[in-house]
Amino acid sequence: MASGTPVAISLAPSFPLAFAKEKWLAVPSALTHLGFGIIEPTTVALQDIMRLRLESAEQRKTRVQISSCCPKVVKLVENAFPGAVPLLSAAPSPATHHCRDLRRRLGPGCVVVFATPCPDKVDEALRPENSGSADEVITFIELTDWLDHRGAWEKAEAREFSSQASYWAYAGLLVSDVSGMSGCRRLLRQCDALAPGFYELLGCQHGCLGGPRLPNLYSIGVRGAVMREYIESVRHLG
Numbered sequence: 240m241a242s243g244t245p246v247a248i249s250l251a252p253s254f255p256l257a258f259a260k261e262k263w264l265a266v267p268s269a270l271t272h273l274g275f276g277i278i279e280p281t282t283v284a285l286q287d288i289m290r291l292r293l294e295s296a297e298q299r300k301t302r303v304q305i306s307s308c309c310p311k312v313v314k315l316v317e318n319a320f321p322g323a324v325p326l327l328s329a330a331p332s333p334a335t336h337h338c339r340d341l342r343r344r345l346g347p348g349c350v351v352v353f354a355t356p357c358p359d360k361v362d363e364a365l366r367p368e369n370s371g372s373a374d375e376v377i378t379f380i381e382l383t384d385w386l387d388h389r390g391a392w393e394k395a396e397a398r399e400f401s402s403q404a405s406y407w408a409y410a411g412l413l414v415s416d417v418s419g420m421s422g423c424r425r426l427l428r429q430c431d432a433l434a435p436g437f438y439e440l441l442g443c444q445h446g447c448l449g450g451p452r453l454p455n456l457y458s459i460g461v462r463g464a465v466m467r468e469y470i471e472s473v474r475h476l477g
């Protein structure tokens with residue numbers, strides 16, 4: 240990265256699964272050694288996202304709203320259930336919203352990177368309606384390789400994120416209505432019969448905890464428990 244360029248990174252909510260537990264506190268410090276000036280979990284955007292979802296629901300006036308945060312689900316709706324497109328929330332994904340917010344704070348000439356377990360987030364960032372989002376999308380596998388290659392852990396120490404999300408924003412991450420493509424298809428087939436409400440649909444089994452570009456550090460069977468352990472560790476944030 241060119242020196243002097245302001246660079247920020249947004250870490251998708253499942254980031255604790257990309258690192259050994261003893262490294263969790265050192266993640267922000269290790270990332271400063273790669274040149275990042277602002278380092279935040281995407282989760283800081285969730286409060287805004289809840290407000291934007293509510294505004295979208297009030298404007299659309301549909302009985303049902305479907306989250307637009309999973310690019311696999313958005314593509315599924317557009318390609319296989321076009322009648323349900325109006326049900327997709329107009330709120331951007333937390334990734335898009337947070338990257339835009341980082342860009343606004345850093346100003347012109349900055350570079351914003353989004354790190355994720357999700358290869359589909361590249362396409363999401365390229366969609367015209369998501370302009371101003373991430374300049375680069377990097378997978379957690381690539382990010383951990385980069386940190387290891389640069390020896391960033393050797394110099395890293397415990398340090399806070401530039402901004403931290405509340406405990407409740409993290410706790411909400413473990414909630415999803417349906418995960419896995421077959422479950423999403425089943426739900427979309429019966430849209431007309433759904434009870435009114437907001438539906439969080441995630442294309443991977445186990446949601447983003449099952450994202451395909453996480454390093455193989457924790458087996459799928461323990462990822463929920465590992466996330467809960469991280470979330471407990473930020474309980475003091477209120």
Ligand code: SF4
Binds near residue numbers: 310312441443448449
């Ligand atoms: S559920 Fe899978 S496809 Fe959807 S956003 Fe998460 S990692 Fe990406």
